[in-house]
Amino acid sequence: MIYDREYFNKAPKNISRGIFGGMDAVKILIAANIAFFLLDLIIRNFTGSDVLARYFALSLDNLAQGKIWTLFTYSLLHEGFLHIGVNCLVLYFAGEALELKIGRARTFLVYAASVLGGALMFLLSGLLGHDSLLIGASGGVIGLLSAFLMMSKNEVMTFIIFIFPVRIRAWTMLKFMSAFEFLGFIFFELAPFSSGGIGFSAHLGGIAAGCVCAIMMSGRRISFPKMPNFKTSKKRPIGRASDYNFKVDISSEENLRAEVDRILDKVNKHGFYSLTDGEKEILSEANKRM
Secondary structure, X not given: OOOOOHHHOOOOOOHXXXXXXXXXXXXXXXXXXXXXXXXXXHHHHHHOOOHHHHHHOEOHHHHHOOOOOHXXXXXXXXXXXXXXXXXXXXXXXXXXXXXXXXXXXXXXXXXXXXXXXXXXXXXHHHHOOOOOOEOOOHHHHHHHHXXXXXXXXXXXXXXXXXXXXXXXXHHHXXXXXXXXXXXXXXXXXXXXXXXXXXXXXXXXXXXXXXXXXXXXXXXXXXXXXOOOXXXXXXXXXXXXXXXXXXXXXXXXXXXXXXXXXXXXXXXXXHOHHHOOHHHHHHXXXXXXXX
């Protein structure tokens, strides 16, 4: 009932879906970063050219020259093996956890928004007097991590802080991480004696973008005052399906199987985070019966 579904089968059934058709968003992002890093490494070692940095790294000068694409492509460049290694490691663990909650498409969206948020914050920092080149996927990576922490803020998790495992709430970890990046931005990036190195401003932009995406996907909205309704006739407001409670008869094996199929299709399209409490209970009941 569950394991015969298409997305539990590692071998793709439809070749037309392409090489990346069945891959997770996080694995595609890691593959893209590694491929671009190896390409840059080959070009530098065999030609001595920094052409990729000149055309794809982010800076105020590049943006002034009309290289708008650098707002995103800077994330594909890395300084060395340690730089890309750390980014890919965090991307894998944080991104996989987030993708289980929100699905593949939304993971791509959060990553792109975080990369853009990191770029904009870095450019603002440059306008304040510290202009340099920005490379690395850190903004997108920390944005995915921030979105995951925001969505799981009441959960207690184990984090590795300075090689020591620490169990703290996700919300506390998010605040600690934001404070650390802010202090680094003030004392190591904006300071007159700073020589560059770590893009704390891009990290802050990624954190902000990731948190905003998490808030939007969780269904929270900004409320505005409503205009008075002067119509005499009143119509019953039509709500969303999620505003109502529906109960499905799962007493029979056939009904349970059909409902589990529907829920798993929903998880495949929108991620586990989209399920209602009732749908989670049905999956739990199906697991017990199995």
